[in-house]
Amino acid sequence: MRDRSIMLRRMLPLVLILPIAACSGPTAWDGRGSSLGAQRPGATGQDTSPEALYAAGMEELNAERFQRAVQLFDTVEREHPYSAFATNAKLMSAYGEYMRNRYTEALGALDRFIQLHPAHRDIAYAYYLRALCYYEQINDTERDQRTTEQAMAALQDVANRFPNTPYARDARLKMDLARDHLAGREMVVGRFYQNRRLYTAAIGRFRRVVDEFQTTNHVPEALHRLTEIYLALGLTDEARRTASVLGHNYPGSEWYQDSYALLVDGASPAYQDRPGFFRRAVGWIF
DSSP states (O other): OHHHHHHHHHTSOHHHHGGGGGGOSOOSSOSOHHHHHHSOTTOTTOOOSHHHHHHHHHHHHHTTOHHHHHHHHHHHHHHOTTSTTHHHHHHHHHHHHHHTTOHHHHHHHHHHHHHHOTTOTTHHHHHHHHHHHHHTTOOOTTSOOHHHHHHHHHHHHHHHHSTTSHHHHHHHHHHHHHHHHHHHHHHHHHHHHHHTTOHHHHHHHHHHHHHHOTTSTTHHHHHHHHHHHHHHTTOHHHHHHHHHHHHHHOTTOHHHHHHHHHHSTTOOOOOTTSOOHHHHHTTOOO
16 A cells, blocks of 8 residues: 555645645644644644644645544535635545545545536546546456446546646556456456357457457457357358468467467467466556
């Protein structure tokens, strides 16, 4: 979590951090988040101004005490709704929930922020953080991929709305990874059908990978699986055409070597101990 915190904080809009400087003057609050944590807001001698509460929230974030930070930012919004700090506090509260892996709460807060402040100077960051909430909930390829599709849509929204920002550049990278993940899901299901000789269903899955996920690294295997299925069905010409496409686009691929061995007597398949799909895919997404 610490690496993620450092990475995402680097992308925090500077304006969300700068207000702390305004709180450095003399005040009854001693400048430590722990002081506010030890007392309830409103206790005698405690500075509960929006500036002090916001600064305390930022200090709690820096210390990775995210629950306390969210409480402080929520207090700013609740008790000082018309202050200059209230709007930023809404966004920082969502960030704190995200860092706690409370994605549903973070998404709710971000959706409200986007709806209420569509022209805010940090609206790009709000959309980006919203996309990350979906992205980090992506399941492995053995499970339902609805969240992956939601992540793709949210990341595409960032890239479309804010094309020349660092958020868009990172969103496009994550979209490529999410697209590869969706293709991986199709391959898992296609192999399942193929192993059970449900060839029509398997062909549909593998064709989708070839047609809709052309930039992913699953296409060579999909073409090889199609070659295997066409041969199993006695469709030798179709198998040769598919293998030709594989050889033309991926001439050095081990999958092409396997397909070639199926079609040409005496040809050897690729070595058999190459990593399986999951070993090849380890660590690709985060």
